[in-house]
Amino acid sequence: MYPQEFLYTKEHEWIRVDEQIGTIGITDHAQKELGDIVYVELPKSGEHVAAGESFGTVESVKAVSEIYAPVSGEVTAVNPKLQNNPETLNSDPHGEGWLIQIRLSERSEIEKLMTADEYEAYLQKEKST
């Protein structure tokens, strides 16, 4: 379910890191919790995001949810598909529904993130409380 090559946050974002570039999205669990996603607000290329801070919002019919940066960096790409097809976040959250790419400024920050196995255990724990 949750790709092994991704790292995860407690706020249900994922990041895939290739060298200095990280691709960020929300997890399948997050999209299920939100329901039908109808609007996504993201930063522009060149803007900075800081680890643990909100860099955008995802809105479903019912709710608004902040998205938090797993690590710090400069935005290098924004998924162009999402403005007109926000439902991509529901249909393919770990693939076509990626949000932004960033150039990592503090690579060591990834050490604080969860692996897929840790994330799944975390979800189990969240579910039982």
Add this chain to the structure above:
Amino acid sequence: MAAPTGVALKRTALNSLHKALGAKMVEFGGWEMPVEYSGIIQEHLAVRQAAGLFDVSHMGEIEVSGPRALPLLQYITCNDASRLKDFQAQYSALMLPKGSAIDDCVVHRWGEDHYFLCVNAANTERDFDWIVQHNAVGAELRNVSAEYAQLALQGPRALEIISKVTPTSVAGLEYYWFCRARCCDVEGILARTGYTGEDGFEFYFPVAESAKVWNTLLEAGRPEGLVPAGLGARNTLRLEAGYPLYGHELDEDTSLFEANLGWIVKLEKGEFMGRDALVEQRARGIRKKLVGFEMRDRGIARDGYAVYIEGKAAGHVASGSYAPFLKKNIGMAYIPPSLAKVGREIEVEIRGKMAGAQVVPLPFYRRTK
């Protein structure tokens, strides 16, 4: 709305069936209710294009009977209940002295001395206490909410579906009329009413029969495209139809005139609770007015967001959402009456940024007959 801590949520008799259908459950008015099953958009579209089945058993029912029933209703509600004929229903409001509503409701008349009111779940006990407190004329009152389940079958295919499960001929039942009917082998009250902007029925019946009626209807309606629908779709459907929701468009500080509900205020019927305040307001003018708006900029206006006009704080959003059938971001807002003109540009503050919107006529959606 958060439940008071330490108070267990109430559950309808269908709670476990909703969960078995994969519903996401939320707290609403002290009840644990299904907010969505397959997804709000799909459920919303099913109701506009085929049919949806809603468990609305959380709604309250209050019986008013005896020779003093009509005088009490005439005093406590703003609409003219004396105009009702047997088996006719009327949208109305339970009034407060200042001309606002303690709740909105549907008044059903069985006979000259027998009525039942359908009221909002969160307000039921407060409504009942309020009516009891003002029952100087001595009508008989019963809060029968716990005895009734209520299902709403809504959508253009609702008539076809209901006709499969009742021997009663309901095609001739007009909008806002009701009858005694046996549906799914269960005796109850079948009303041609609803809260979605579509044709449809609301069936009130003994709570013990909940599962039987729910399952039979879902099964009977499957070929017509009937799906279970939750409170999420119920909210977006009523918003597109421009219907008020208590706690959003209506509250204790909002007069019925301000909420565009002058059509249910019958000042000429004689004395009633809140009449003096409404008469005075009619002379002096309203303080705010409910309008519909569509977002012009990107962004979704949500309940409570601030509204600005020409750079000045002008009011707030009462309800706002993405509208799944219209595929637009819409809302209703309270703004100064002098500025409440169709076409006026307004701004909604969305997380610190101004987003442009425009006042449009209500309702946003009206079904074609």
